[in-house]
Structure formats: C-alpha cells, structure tokens
C-alpha cells in the first residue's frame with residue numbers, strides 16, 4: 001500500500017498538470033473528516049440518499065426482486081459509516097430475508113468502526129468485512145457462490161473519471177452472475193448554487209479534508225509541505241456536471257519528499273487537482289452501463305430529486 005502511495009504521489013506531482021488520486025484522502029484522519037462532511041448541512045448527498053433508504057425501503061427491496069428462500073450476499077463497496085445501509089439491513093431482516101452483509105472498504109479503520117456499530121445496533125446481522133481497493137476486490141467476489149446484491153452508494157462512482165467508471169462497471173458485471181443486482185447511488189446534475197457549497201462548506205471541513213492529503217504525504221513519505229502555503233479551491237459548472245477540487249500553491253515554493261529523494265517545485269497559483277465528483281443524469285448512467293451486461297431496471301429518487309439510486313440487473 002505504501003509503495004503504491006509513494007509511486008502514485010510521484011506520478012501525480014511529476015505530471016505537467018499536477019494531481020493526486022482522491023482515494024488517498026482516506027487515512028484515519030481523512031475517514032473522520034469524511035464522516036464530518038457527511039454530517040454538514042451543505043453536503044446534501046447523504047441526506048438525499050438516506051431519504052430514499054429510509055422512506056422507500058420497501059420499494060427498494062421489491063425492485064431487487066430477491067428470492068426469499070435463498071441465502072444471498074449483500075456486498076457494499078465503499079462502506080463508510082453505514083447509516084443508509086442500516087435501514088435496508090433492518091427491513092430485510094424484519095421481512096425474513098436470509099443474507100450475509102459484506103462491507104468492503106479501502107480503510108480498515110472505517111470497517112472496524114462500522115463493525116462495532118452494526119454489532120451493537122443490529123447484532124442479529126451476519127457480517128464479514130473485507131478490506132481492499134474496489135477494483136481488486138472485484139476479482140475476489142467473482143468466486144463467491146451465492147446470489148449477490150451489490151451496493152455502490154453515496155455517488156462513490158463519481159470519484160472515477162467516466163472511462164474508469166465504465167471499466168469499473170464492466171469489471172463489476174464480470175464478477176456477477178445472471179440475475180444478480182446492483183444499487184448504484186448517483187448524485188444528479190443540478191445548479192451550482194446547490195452543488196458547489198457541498199464542496200466548499202462554511203466551516204472549512206472540506207478544506208481540511210483536502211489539506212490532509214498533503215499532511216499524509218508529510219507523515220508517511222517524510223515530506224515538508226507547509227500546509228499554510230496551499231489553499232483549497234473547488235469549482236463546478238452545471239453544463240459539465242463535475243465538481244472538481246484543487247489545492248493551489250499560494251507562492252513559489254519547493255517541497256522535499258524524503259521517501260522519493262526528490263524536490264518538487266510549485267509555482268505561485270499552480271494547482272494540484274485532488275478530486276473529481278461527477279454528477280449524473282440518465283443519459284450518462286446509460287452510457288456508463290452500456291459497455292457491460294448490467295441493465296437499468298429501476299430508479300428511485302429522493303423527494304427533492306437531488307439523488308438517484310439506480311437498480312441494475314445482470
């Protein structure tokens with residue numbers, strides 16, 4: 001993991017347009033900041049998807065067309081804090097469905113926290129956690145024998161560029177058997193006045209979330225980023241539908257990364273692209289899924305029409 005982190009940081013900061021992969025946001029501090037982000041008033045995504053899971057649980061379950069007599073695996077990719085999923089787990093159990101909940105996350109720390117809360121609040125749920133990168137985990141779940149329902153919620157897909165998202169959906173499809181289902185959570189394209197504040201909150205939590213990536217490089221790769229010399233700059237335009245985050249160097253500066261034995265120069269106003277958060281409509285989701293054998297069979301939206309959970313079937 002550390003070797004990949006080191007190589008990816010080297011690649012990103014050596015590129016003509018500097019970037020850092022957003023998957024590295026999620027160390028222990030980043031996980032905690034992301035939980036704070038999900039609870040902030042500006043970050044409408046969590047409430048919107050929670051609205052679907054809480055108020056349309058039965059519709060969601062019937063859209064999945066699961067056979068009650070057969071045991072299945074409910075696999076959540078990028079499990080996070082599980083607040084939405086708990087609504088589904090509770091109702092599935094009440095209705096007598098038989099399943100094992102398998103949350104997958106890149107962060108072992110996030111999985112440990114989730115396991116603790118599920119054991120405390122829903123002790124009757126059978127659960128196995130799995131740590132890993134989504135792409136790698138798909139190779140393993142391919143061999144699971146039982147029918148599968150995959151949860152890929154929170155618009156996590158939006159952090160992948162469209163090409164990568166297609167590759168991911170294609171790989172996901174290859175890991176599934178006929179009749180297996182996917183719930184794909186997607187934040188919908190909407191005006192800048194709603195989207196941008198979600199990535200530029202008034203308390204500066206998203207800024208700390210971005211800056212933590214530089215702190216992580218300092219901590220893990222023995223670097224000397226001066227965190228005061230970078231500012232957080234998100235942007236969004238509705239036509240493109242992608243919220244983008246940047247860290248901007250406020251002056252010309254050199255940064256040494258000990259683990260790479262290299263010095264990187266940042267010019268005044270030079271940007272490091274840290275994240276894309278794509279927003280969707282039906283056409284984009286159809287385009288991303290059409291490369292695979294997954295078909296859209298249903299779509300549920302929240303009461304404000306901010307967010308959609310697409311039900312896909314192989």
Ligand code: AVI
Nearest residue numbers: 037154155156159206276277
């Ligand atoms: C995890 N992912 C869907 C979040 C998003 O909205 O792109 C990550 C995030 N970045 C800044 N705020 C939240």
